[in-house]
Amino acid sequence: MKNLAKWLTLVLIVLTAPARAALDIVITEGVDAARPIAVVPFVWQGQGPAPASISDVVTSDLARSGTFKSLDVRALPQTSLSSVNGFAAQNWANVEAEAVVVGSVKPYGTDQYLVSFELIDLVKAQNVITKGPVNNSELLLESRETVISANQFRQYGHRISDIVYEKLTGIRGAFLTRIAYVVVKQGQKSPYHLMIADYDGYNEQMLLRSPEPLMSPTWSPDGRRLAYVSFENRKAEIFVQDIYSQTRTMVSSFNGINGAPSFSPDGKKLAITLSKDGQPEVYVVDIATKSSQRITDHYAIDTEPSWFPDGKSLLFTSERGGRPQLYRVSLDTKKVSRMTFEGEWNLGGSITPDGRSMIFVNRTNGKFHIARMDLATRFMQVLSSTQLDESPSVAPNGTMVIYGTTHQGKQVLAAVSMDGRFKARLPVGQGEVKSPAWSPFL
Amino acid sequence: MDLNKLFKAMLVAVPLMALGACSSTSDSETDASGSMSGTGSEYGTGGIETGGAGAVLSPVEQQRLKEQELRRQNIIYFDFDRSEVQSENAEILQAHGNYLVENPNVRVLIEGHADERGTPEYNIALGERRAKAIAKYLQGMGVQPSQMSIVSYGEEKPLDYSRTDTGFGLNRRGVLVY
Numbered sequence: 001m002k003n004l005a006k007w008l009t010l011v012l013i014v015l016t017a018p019a020r021a022a023l024d025i026v027i028t029e030g031v032d033a034a035r036p037i038a039v040v041p042f043v044w045q046g047q048g049p050a051p052a053s054i055s056d057v058v059t060s061d062l063a064r065s066g067t068f069k070s071l072d073v074r075a076l077p078q079t080s081l082s083s084v085n086g087f088a089a090q091n092w093a094n095v096e097a098e099a100v101v102v103g104s105v106k107p108y109g110t111d112q113y114l115v116s117f118e119l120i121d122l123v124k125a126q127n128v129i130t131k132g133p134v135n136n137s138e139l140l141l142e143s144r145e146t147v148i149s150a151n152q153f154r155q156y157g158h159r160i161s162d163i164v165y166e167k168l169t170g171i172r173g174a175f176l177t178r179i180a181y182v183v184v185k186q187g188q189k190s191p192y193h194l195m196i197a198d199y200d201g202y203n204e205q206m207l208l209r210s211p212e213p214l215m216s217p218t219w220s221p222d223g224r225r226l227a228y229v230s231f232e233n234r235k236a237e238i239f240v241q242d243i244y245s246q247t248r249t250m251v252s253s254f255n256g257i258n259g260a261p262s263f264s265p266d267g268k269k270l271a272i273t274l275s276k277d278g279q280p281e282v283y284v285v286d287i288a289t290k291s292s293q294r295i296t297d298h299y300a301i302d303t304e305p306s307w308f309p310d311g312k313s314l315l316f317t318s319e320r321g322g323r324p325q326l327y328r329v330s331l332d333t334k335k336v337s338r339m340t341f342e343g344e345w346n347l348g349g350s351i352t353p354d355g356r357s358m359i360f361v362n363r364t365n366g367k368f369h370i371a372r373m374d375l376a377t378r379f380m381q382v383l384s385s386t387q388l389d390e391s392p393s394v395a396p397n398g399t400m401v402i403y404g405t406t407h408q409g410k411q412v413l414a415a416v417s418m419d420g421r422f423k424a425r426l427p428v429g430q431g432e433v434k435s436p437a438w439s440p441f442l
Numbered sequence: 443m444d445l446n447k448l449f450k451a452m453l454v455a456v457p458l459m460a461l462g463a464c465s466s467t468s469d470s471e472t473d474a475s476g477s478m479s480g481t482g483s484e485y486g487t488g489g490i491e492t493g494g495a496g497a498v499l500s501p502v503e504q505q506r507l508k509e510q511e512l513r514r515q516n517i518i519y520f521d522f523d524r525s526e527v528q529s530e531n532a533e534i535l536q537a538h539g540n541y542l543v544e545n546p547n548v549r550v551l552i553e554g555h556a557d558e559r560g561t562p563e564y565n566i567a568l569g570e571r572r573a574k575a576i577a578k579y580l581q582g583m584g585v586q587p588s589q590m591s592i593v594s595y596g597e598e599k600p601l602d603y604s605r606t607d608t609g610f611g612l613n614r615r616g617v618l619v620y
Contacts, residue, residue, distance in 0.1 A: 213598035215562055235593055236566070257570055257594060260563040273563065280567040301567040317564055324564055348561035361561055368559060388605065390561045406558075406605055435562065 025064055025200065025415075030422030034069035036097040037062060037168075038122065041073060042115075043082035045106035051150055054115060057157025058101060058164065061175045064200060064415075065165060066400065066422025071097055084118050084143075089125045089134045098123050099141065101164055108147050116145040117160050119167055142167050154202055174397040175199065178439040180207075180217040180226055181413060185431035193431075194228060196243060199395075199438070201426060207243060216260055219439045220267045226437075227251070227261035227270055238272055240287060251287055256280075260304045264311055271295075271305035271314050282316050284331065295329055296336070306350040315339065315358065317347040326360055340373065342380050348390065351375075352398045352418075359392045359401055370403050370416060383420040393438045402426075404434040512537035516618040518576060519611060522557070525571040527579050535576070538618055539583035546586060552576050553617040554594040555601075557610035562596055569594035576616045 039059045044050035062068035073079060077091035082104035103117030119142040128134050142163055148156045162173030183193040192214045197204040208214065212231035219226060227240045238252040238261050252258040256275035263270060274283050282305045285292040296302040300319040307314060313330045324347040326339040339358065340346035349360035362371035362382060370384040370392045386405040393402050398418060405414045407425060411432035415424045499507065518531045527535065542548055554573030556565035573592040581587060602609035
């Protein structure tokens, strides 16, 4: 009991400690293809130094999206611009960018700030100035004003990025999301850590630390709970943990494998792997009642279930063809159909949020890479070019995949865009980082 | 390192314990330490060394000693993506099997492990199949299923972090833990 109390105190300290970016991103490929955009540093309208820079958050979000790159601030014709009213279109005539983000921050009562931002259509501005005087208000693509508290600067920065991204691409931004992952720090008494962080690695927090392995974290559709595998009782067991209340529920602890949890789209069930009846088979378990239903039935390995967005069938890995390949099973009829034929192995698959493609691990010539297959055309494209790639997880807007890989002898996280053009690495300070899971929209 | 101390302590403790019960740990590196004879010792104080003549052993006793030696090897290696027990491991498993048959109250935990290639959950399944292959082998020798339990750690507990072919080979293993 005393130990438990000590442990809990430690956890609380970790949870409340201000977290810095533990995962700094290194863009390794794809900057050239990005669309230029101008982000003018938000104008601080208070006394003393500004509390934090929102525009820095926006700048890095847009760069990390792989879709945009911000112009060097020193090259911008106006740098103390806070709204479209002061926008001098003539000065921007030769700036090669499609839009300008401007904004301001001013004190608004105790510990609160009024943040306003505007998105200016630079393409339109450059078209209009050739034809005569410009009505600035017609250049406005978006305009918002919000009161935030001091600890919400990063969060609101992500919100602005979401709006800018959606306005310019038509795709919902995924900047206000989180990632869960496992860190292994060898040599520690409890080497296995289950962590969550903002999608960009900031605000890293520990959810669980254990002397025995932690595996396969996955998010509930509401972004509130994580399911994962823990060996804390010297066997594989599946837990669901509320990330706010820290409540943990054991969902599955049968003999043998209890693994590969995946939440149903309604959040009420988990698809899991159990080997209690002999071979690893796919089951669906009701989280509230714990009642389980066997879905697959084959003497070969069946594992890694993942839901189709409509919740009516599962994608899973099976060795029934001799080597691991991806299959689909209908929950109603239990009818199984093979999905992949190309490459030596295809495993660890998931369906993208739009239901149109599939992301998985492909083995070709002995090399493991992240691949995408279009479900309609069956066209397969290898996306990654790193080593020992595994555990792909798709961003909720379907634009990016985060996955585990090996770099300079260490397990690290990496990201690749859905077209394979943008590649980035998320290095770490200490330990091996693996099993990333991208949260739903928060 | 504490491990080093522990290892040294085990050099003394293991031969003693091996007479009565047996000893091993899941992450033990002692299996690679080569053979150790029960006679002669340079442990103690004052630099004194003792020597001794080997006892005259009956063939049964000789076999028992040999199996005692073999049982200290508690790791069985596997080929890539395979879970068949290789014939070169027959002698080691024979020693463990005989011991378990003779001591029906002794229980063993069989761990299955995989190398880092493939996905973590597929490797859990592969590790379990390896552990089961060892259990089946021992059961074939007459070991009771109730004496054996199984856990698969997949690629979560590698012995070697080099990510080379040699390293992968060391990680594809089954471990017998008493």
